[in-house]
Amino acid sequence: MSKTYSSAERAYHEVKERILSGALPGGELVSENEIAAQLGMSRTPVRESFLRLETEGWMRLYPKRGALVVPVPPHEAEHVTHARYVVETGAVRALAVTDRTGVLAELTESLARQRELARAGDLDAFAVVDADFHRAYVLAAGNPLLAGFYDSLRERQRRMNSVALRQRGIDTDAIIAQHTRLAAFIESGDADGFATELADHLTRVHGVELRGL
Structure with missing residues (x-):
């Protein structure tokens, strides 16, 4: 080279x-x-x-x-958020009938890291760990096509997280609390509860209303 x-x-x-x-x-x-x-x-x-x-x-x-x-396009947040919702809820429905021990351990570790970064005020690293938290249960569902599509959104998702944290004044403690509830729904196999919580979470963080969901 x-x-x-x-x-x-x-x-x-x-x-x-x-x-x-x-x-x-x-x-x-x-x-x-x-x-x-x-x-x-x-x-x-x-x-x-x-x-x-x-x-x-x-x-x-x-x-x-x-x-x-190039600024984030006007409707990109809406499009990415809707795509994420479809993939993440589908992944959790698949997980509901499988062994979730491994992914739950990963989510618990991620939550601890999120709390650490929130205390340190490291928003850049928090945005990365935030994205990885959601990616963990998508990968755990074991569908490589869904995982590949989700990863294609990763950079856009990360930029959206960074913009939300920097410009919208998002409360990291509130995000962690919602992540904790999402993990609890995954643990209990409650896909419907997870879907409701995820819709609220994405709306609060990105200001996008998930219409018709």
């Missing part, structure tokens, strides 16, 4: 991480020089990373002006 390629890869992952965490918010215009100086590298690998991020839809490039971080 060449030095230029490795620098471009590092620039790509660093800038994308800033977008997903909300450190580079949607609508912000950034320059190659600015990012290159922050990362201690030349403009060339940064330019390559910007081109890659534009291809993926995270940035829009304007010659001689810079790169615009």
